[in-house]
Amino acid sequence: MPSPRTARTGGHPRAAVAVLALLLPLLAVGLPAASRAAPAPAGRSTTGTTGSVGDGFVQRDGSRLTLGAATFRFAGANLYWAGLDENVGGVSPAQAGTVDYPSFFRIRDGLTTARAMGATVVRAHTLGVSLGTPKALTPSLGTTNPAAFATMDYSVAQAKRLGLRLVVPLTDNWEYYHGGRFDILRGLGLSTADNGALFYTDNRARAAYQGGVRTLLTHVNPWTGLTYAADPTIMAWDLGNELQGMTTEWVQTDATFVKGLAPHQLVAAGQGSGVSGAVLGAPAVDISDTHYYPADPHRMETDAARVTSAGKVFVAGEFGSTGAAGQDWSAVTGDGRISGALYWSLFPLADHYGYVRHDDGYTLHYPGDTTAMRADVVALRRLAAGMTGRASADPGALASTPLLTGIEAVDGRNVLTWRGSAGADGYLVQRSVDGGGWTTITPTPLSANDAPWTDATTPAGVVGYRVLGVDPAGAVLDTSGDRSVAAGESLVVDPLEDWYLTAAHTDNLLRTPVGTQIAVSPPAGAPGSVTWNRPGLRSATFAVAAAAIPDLRVLVSPDGGSTWQAVAPTVRRTAAGAFELSVSGPGGSGGSGGSGGSGAVRLEWPAGGAAAGLTGVVLTSGS
Secondary structure: OOOOOOOOOOOOHHHHHHHHHHHHHHHHHHOOHHHOOOOOOOOOOOOOOOOOOOOOOOEEEOOEEEEOOEEOOEEEEEOOOOOOEOOOOOOOOOOOOOOEOOOHHHHHHHHHHHHHOOOOEEEOHHHOOOEOOOOOOEOOOOOOOHHHHHHHHHHHHHHHHHOOEEEEEOOEOOOOOOOOHHHHHHHOOOOOHHHHHHHHOOHHHHHHHHHHHHHHHOOEEOOOOEEHHHOOOEEEEEOOEOOOOOOHHHHHHHHHHHHHHOOOOEEEEEEEOOOOHHHHOOOOOOEEEEEEOOOOHHHHHHHHHHHHHOOOEEEEEEEEOOOHHHOOOHHHHOOOOEEEEEEEOEOOEOOOOOEOOOOOOOOEOOOOOOHHHHHHHHHHHHHHHHHHOOOOOOHHHHOOOOEEEEEEEEOOEEEEEEEOOOOOOEEEEEEEEOOOOOEEOOOOOEOHHHOOEEEOOOOOOOEEEEEEEEOOOOOEEEEOOOEEEOOOEEEEEEOOOOOOOOOEEOOOOEEEEEOOEEEEEOOOOOOEEEEEEEEOEEEEEEEEEEOOOOOOEEEEEOOOOOOOEEEOOEEEEEEOOEEEEEEEOOOOOOOOOOOOOEEEEEEEEOOOOOOEEEEEEEEEEEO
16 A cells, blocks of 8 residues: 555534434435435435445355355455545645545545446445544544544445445554554554554554444444444455554454454455465455555466465455556456455545545546556456456446536636546536527547636627536536626535635534535534635525525625625525525625625524525625
């Protein structure tokens, strides 16, 4: 596992579940047909399964894996960040990341992209390794942060929806941002000398490790109604990522402990490079996991021969994605002793535009940032097809809808940003002038990397835009909603996945993912507010899910937040259970934002108000 970029440096889930139960019926009726989730109480999956690997537990039969009566072989990706993310922490996409929870969009997009590339298994470190930082599941030994389960639960539920299986490490050998075995030693005041050898021999260290494992495996996921230990989506628990210095006694004892909690799931272990004798000597371990940097199919063959001759399953839990196109993968697909191979590592589209960035040299984006990366993507898709014995997946079949997130007027030209679509090969931009027909203004498809993109021929008048996701042949997969601006106007769309566009908010606001939307609200009956501040603010439109006209207050400030006045918004019902609240000008009368000054708008939930989920915000400004 290459070193992550960021060095180490909530609300309660029951409240989130309560809000979910209140808002699900409201949101379901307001979603577009393509993304509508069936109303369901907490504890049930809200979307159907789109994968094809079945619902039973993956099992071990000697040195092979089985699912039902068939041998189960797989290829897939590492998405180490799915529970706790170091790359994007609610900051500008152009800035370096911080340690925070990944957005629900990034989780969904990353897993969907993995599936679109043919993956049937994903390995995700931070669904199990989360220790030693304020937002971790275990901020410090003996404490639990229930808020950390929100992204973990959602990741497991989305994997289940997509038909993906998960491999989840339970600690880490390395001192990365998400914590690991050295945090346990330090938390107990134990020496880290001799490469942390006491982790494997001290009873207090073992008790702390096993206590964390118990907390994780017995947790009930409100999306599925299952404990993690009872969910077939989790194929295997990895005792730890690339653990060095393991003893056979430690491996056997802790593998047995995991099996006692999760008798239907598998246990994996490995030391990183090479094959661990301690793992081969532990009867309770099912899978021996080895990592390869760079990728080396022929070394995989050699290691697989040793592992399977010892009666265990062999998996290449990590291999470098860079240069995958130059490898002879027939050495892997044609060798039945190799049960699985997972590349390092896949990153999703970003919340506002472009991709989530990472700089370890093995970052993979779909369909590829460069010609070389595109070739690697093709090779990895072929590897997945060869391992599963099924034709390459059609990425377009899983395509999501692009989102036009911004139009900014710069020197008489409009600059567009958009959030891309999982499964799309590229994007076309269409334009409409003064309400006329739509014209494609990009002669060839753009990449998600091309945002922000400048319309060099911006015409006069009211100009509308929309973004089309296309497949490699140029066929349209899905189309964003359209947005229009007058000359000199700018607008921004807040998808509410982070607080990047907001100026302030109360700490009690919860995000509830439903379908492809986010609903923001305080706990039932509690007050709350969120504020936006934009230069030259002209208007604001709020999309709200509510059973009746929402009991929300809108306040505006012409001086950017020093003084406030309540205004009566224009309310429009857009669908059953869905409304739009609109206000014009920071003074509520259609002004220009103080002639280019800073205007602000605030949405407030009053104490004791009926359930109302904020699902989208559009802010228009001008000089």
